[in-house]
Amino acid sequence: MKNENIIQYIYGIADNALILGQRLSELCGHGPNLETDIALTNISLDLFGQIRSYFQYAAKLSGDKKTEDDLAFLRIEREYKNVLLVEQPNRHFGYVLTRQFFYDVFHLLLLQELQKSTDETLTAIAKKGIKEVSYHQRFSSDWIKRLGDGTEESHHKVQEAVDDLWKFTDELFHMTEDDRVAVESGIGVDVSKLKERYYKRVGEVLEEATLTIPETKWFQKGGKQGIHSEHMGYLLADLQYMQRTYPNMEW
Amino acid sequence: MSKKEIKNTGTEATRSDRAEATRSLEEIFEQRIARDEKIEPKNWMPEKYRKTHIRQISQHAHSEIVGMLPEGNWITRAPSLRRKVALLAKVQDEAGHGLYLYSACETLGITREELYEQLHTGKAKYSSIFNYPTTTWADMGAIGWLVDGAAIINQVPLCSTSYGPYARAMIRVCKEESFHQRQGFEIMTKLAQGTPEQKAMAQDALNRWWWPSLMMLGPTDAESVHTEQSMKWKLKRKTNDELRQQFIDQTVPQADLIGLTIPDPDLKWNDERGHYDFGAINWDEFWQVVKGHGPCNKERLSARVNAWEEGEWVRDAAMAYAEKQEDKKLKKAI
Numbered sequence: 001m002k003n004e005n006i007i008q009y010i011y012g013i014a015d016n017a018l019i020l021g022q023r024l025s026e027l028c029g030h031g032p033n034l035e036t037d038i039a040l041t042n043i044s045l046d047l048f049g050q051i052r053s054y055f056q057y058a059a060k061l062s063g064d065k066k067t068e069d070d071l072a073f074l075r076i077e078r079e080y081k082n083v084l085l086v087e088q089p090n091r092h093f094g095y096v097l098t099r100q101f102f103y104d105v106f107h108l109l110l111l112q113e114l115q116k117s118t119d120e121t122l123t124a125i126a127k128k129g130i131k132e133v134s135y136h137q138r139f140s141s142d143w144i145k146r147l148g149d150g151t152e153e154s155h156h157k158v159q160e161a162v163d164d165l166w167k168f169t170d171e172l173f174h175m176t177e178d179d180r181v182a183v184e185s186g187i188g189v190d191v192s193k194l195k196e197r198y199y200k201r202v203g204e205v206l207e208e209a210t211l212t213i214p215e216t217k218w219f220q221k222g223g224k225q226g227i228h229s230e231h232m233g234y235l236l237a238d239l240q241y242m243q244r245t246y247p248n249m250e251w
Numbered sequence: 252m253s254k255k256e257i258k259n260t261g262t263e264a265t266r267s268d269r270a271e272a273t274r275s276l277e278e279i280f281e282q283r284i285a286r287d288e289k290i291e292p293k294n295w296m297p298e299k300y301r302k303t304h305i306r307q308i309s310q311h312a313h314s315e316i317v318g319m320l321p322e323g324n325w326i327t328r329a330p331s332l333r334r335k336v337a338l339l340a341k342v343q344d345e346a347g348h349g350l351y352l353y354s355a356c357e358t359l360g361i362t363r364e365e366l367y368e369q370l371h372t373g374k375a376k377y378s379s380i381f382n383y384p385t386t387t388w389a390d391m392g393a394i395g396w397l398v399d400g401a402a403i404i405n406q407v408p409l410c411s412t413s414y415g416p417y418a419r420a421m422i423r424v425c426k427e428e429s430f431h432q433r434q435g436f437e438i439m440t441k442l443a444q445g446t447p448e449q450k451a452m453a454q455d456a457l458n459r460w461w462w463p464s465l466m467m468l469g470p471t472d473a474e475s476v477h478t479e480q481s482m483k484w485k486l487k488r489k490t491n492d493e494l495r496q497q498f499i500d501q502t503v504p505q506a507d508l509i510g511l512t513i514p515d516p517d518l519k520w521n522d523e524r525g526h527y528d529f530g531a532i533n534w535d536e537f538w539q540v541v542k543g544h545g546p547c548n549k550e551r552l553s554a555r556v557n558a559w560e561e562g563e564w565v566r567d568a569a570m571a572y573a574e575k576q577e578d579k580k581l582k583k584a585i
């Protein structure tokens with residue numbers, strides 16, 4: 001497999017962590033109480049830690065003196081390969097936790113498969129990530145239950161988020177061309193095979209949370225091809241601000 | 252005095268007994284402090300001691316969490332992944348400090364809700380330094396270096412203060428604050444050694460944060476009301492002016508080292524005193540900001556109030572859920 005393919009494959013995984021980590025970092029200092037503020041920041045920190053491992057590896061593969069920061073900050077919007085789910089804004093705590101939960105369940109399944117990769121670096125990153133993401137999934141599942149089976153208001157709010165964000169879940173299982181090449185060469189994960197386990201796990205938690213599983217069959221997609229929502233440009237404007245304003249400097 | 256006589260003057264005797272008892276409690280309390288022993292939540296303490304500690308510890312806790320906001324302002328725009336992670340972790344540490352300090356304060360018989368209420372209504376104060384805006388990335392360096400630096404000077408003596416829970420919280424806090432200070436200085440160093448734009452950014456940040464940092468060490472001794480009592484209770488070991496001098500003496504050589512200029516034309520080494528002399532502090536500005544008229548007082552407070560109000564349904568949900576789980580457990584047990 002060519003290095004360029006591996007790099008593209010890494011974007012497909014790491015960009016999700018990058019954009020979700022960035023969204024979570026917006027909340028630091030504004031949580032509903034100190035304990036959840038600290039916990040959400042922890043998740044963001046874990047994700048940025050993973051991103052650095054992925055991008056340091058990708059930068060090395062690219063071989064042209066690129067750094068992790070070039071990859072994280074200096075691509076155009078079209079070149080970010082994250083799914084639409086993770087770029088959705090922090091409308092309220094119910095959205096934040098639902099987005100997190102929907103991603104965590106996928107993320108854990110993905111890493112459990114990725115640890116079997118024939119690429120040793122990816123295997124190592126996955127193994128380390130599994131520990132962190134297991135905790136993330138526990139945290140977000142617990143909150144879905146609390147909000148779903150808490151008060152009438154919280155039930156209503158989290159159901160609203162579940163209904164709204166559901167349409168972004170299907171994209172997680174779309175195979176891109178880069179995915180196919182990576183699977184064929186043994187380094188990548190066939191995400192289409194994770195779908196059944198994903199919806200089973202998600203369904204169990206929603207049920208325990210007394211929430212209704214949406215019946216919609218209409219799903220949104222595009223992020224994996226670099227076609228994002230209107231929210232993405234603003235997120236990138238923040239993320240890239242310093243690197244764009246002060247190019248070629250060290251910080 | 253015969254039994255009969257005591258009976259006749261019963262109320263008076265009880266009152267003086269009580270006064271006697273309080274006096275001896277107070278003596279025990281004061282001896283304990285004199286022996287450098289800690290006062291613990293279960294120990295008797297004078298009401299004034301309790302109130303003063305609630306005021307100071309909560310003010311400190313509020314400063315930690317309001318202090319998350321100016322730096323939180325740059326998390327999404329941090330210039331590199333390494334810096335983003337470090338800044339996130341730093342701001343998270345401040346949340347942790349808030350948590351230890353609120354917990355220490357709660358041991359004095361006040362709830363966190365009450366403490367927040369005092370902050371949100373403006374009854375309780377927080378450090379005025381956080382009412383200044385963070386306008387560039389270099390402010391992350393300046394805050395770590397100067398603000399955390401001044402905080403350490405204020406706080407190291409508190410590690411041996413008389414109230415046990417406060418002293419123990421401060422030991423943990425101070426360790427992390429000195430890490431923050433080194434990190435801030437490292438940001439400044441990198442900028443000062445960088446391109447002309449970066450160096451200008453660093454100098455501009457130093458210019459804006461220098462004087463507010465000096466004010467952070469508190470009003471001059473002549474105007475400081477609490478000092479004497481605070482010294483006795485070991486809430487203070489040195490006066491504000493002594494601490495300020497210590498901060499200046501420590502910081503000026505650091506600025507020299509990285510080639511930045513302290514924005515004070517009157518600053519010069521005084522061989523006789525063995526200290527730096529420095530220019531007059533604009534105390535009008537200080538009191539202005541304390542009274543709520545700083546550049547960001549409104550924004551900081553409303554950010555805290557918003558987070559609290561918008562979080563209410565979340566906290567209610569967690570509580571309701573916990574109660575339901577408790578009920579389920581009980582039913583199972585029956």
Ligand SMILES: [Fe+2]
Nearest residue numbers: 315348402428
């Ligand atoms: Fe502090």
Ligand SMILES: [Fe+2]
Nearest residue numbers: 315344345348
């Ligand atoms: Fe702190």
Ligand SMILES: [Fe+2]
Nearest residue numbers: 399427428431
């Ligand atoms: Fe700090």
